[in-house]
Amino acid sequence: MQYGRVLLVVALLIVATTVPVVGAGASPSAAADPAPSVAQSIDATCEYPLERTDARGETISLEAEPDEVVTLYPGDAQLAFQIGAEDRVVGMPVGQYTDGLEAGDRTDISADDGVTPVAEEIVALDPDVVLAANVALTDEDFIEQLEDAGIAVYVLDTATSVDDVRENVEVAGELTGTCDGAEETVAWMDDRLAVIEDALEDVDEPLAYYVSDDEGTTPGTETFQHDVLTSAGLENVAERAGIDDWQTISAEVVVEEDPDWIVYPDWIDEPPVEEGIEATTAMEDGNVVSVDDNAMSQPAPEIVHVVTALLETVHPDVYADLEADLDSIDERYDVDTEVGTEDVISDVGYETDDEPSADDGSDSSDDAQDATDEAEALDGEDDDEGAFPVPGFGIVATVIVLCSILAVYGLRSE
Secondary structure, eight states, X not given: OHHHHHHHHHHHHHHHTTSOEETTTBOXXXXXXXXXXXXXXXXXXXXXXXXXXXXXXXXXXXXXXXXXXXXXXXXXXXXXXXXXXXXXXXXXXXXXXXXXXXXXXXXXXXXXXXXXXXXXXXXXXXOSEEEEOGGGGGOHHHHHHHHHTTOEEEEOOXXXXXXXHHHHHHHHHHHHTXXXXXXXXXXXXXXXXXXXXXHTTXXXXXXXXXXXXXXXXXXXXXXXXXHHHHHTTOXXXXXXXXXXXXXXXXXXXXXXXXXXXXXEETTSSSOOOXXXXXXXXXXHHXXXXXXXXXXXXXXXXXXXXXXXXXXXXXXXXXXXXXXXXXXXXXXXXXXXXXXXXXXXXXXXXXXXXXXXXXXXXXXXXXXXXXXXXXXXXXXXXXXXXXXXXXXXXXXXXXXXHHHHHHHHHHHHHO
């Protein structure tokens, strides 16, 4: 257990070396801009042969309607299932990130982490097409391996808004031969969001801070998560801070803006905020919301349920007036009406625990100090002001140091 926590810390430290901090000497413009879209704008059609240009600028050709599809990442699987293409999916990641989908006897094409795709599994399936989220571009050798095996791979454009999610839904419909399902899904999304938008027209928007980790990473205006917040009648604190993509924001900026609500993903047990942020209105009033990380992080139609759940939590009176209309829309499009706020939001509220935690007899504090001492020894100095990454080290060197610590720590934990 202790070793797992150290792994989490290591991951966060590595992220911290690559993400600029707003309010701590870095401007929003310092972050790398998302890759520009090269995928063509489409009007969905399921007429074959079909040619489409993907996010790489590569033209993908399908001679006939696809019968067998592999979804490369969890968000791709969610996208296919929600447009009614699940019967054509023969391979998908199976694990905690797709636990809301009925994988059945479909081949798990992912490694043990439930995310990383395994090329050999996909090649063995020999699907008509592979649907791949934009993150696949981080490993072009992997894509090349699939294409060398004669498999068509379509890389979806990065979804930076709800509009982008709509377009990816339409593309997925074409690539899976389920255009009707895709069109109905987009219409359902549009109808629900339009009803909510109209109801919120004259309603005040409380300020919200979405924090995804204990480094303060938050989504800016060019993310679909920003659209989710604003569609639910919230103002995004990142917009006030001038953040456009995913960046870290300092506690000082958050405290100065004083959000009314704090939202965080449910993979974390409690809101990952620094001590100073506990003095904000959101924390003092208990306006803290834990949302389903899969639904909030995957660019698929499920984000509409997140909008609705946040609306019910933040604007309960508005939601009460709309509930019948929203149910009617779901029935019209034969959408699962059993998905409710309790399925998307796992916790609301926050209580400050002023009492010191009981001593459970473990040596966790000693272990943590040992890890710190070993880090300082590797750095060759005992400097209280030093913190990972070690000053003067690049990313690779920092990872080597951290892995050395983990190796020693792992042996001690056994």
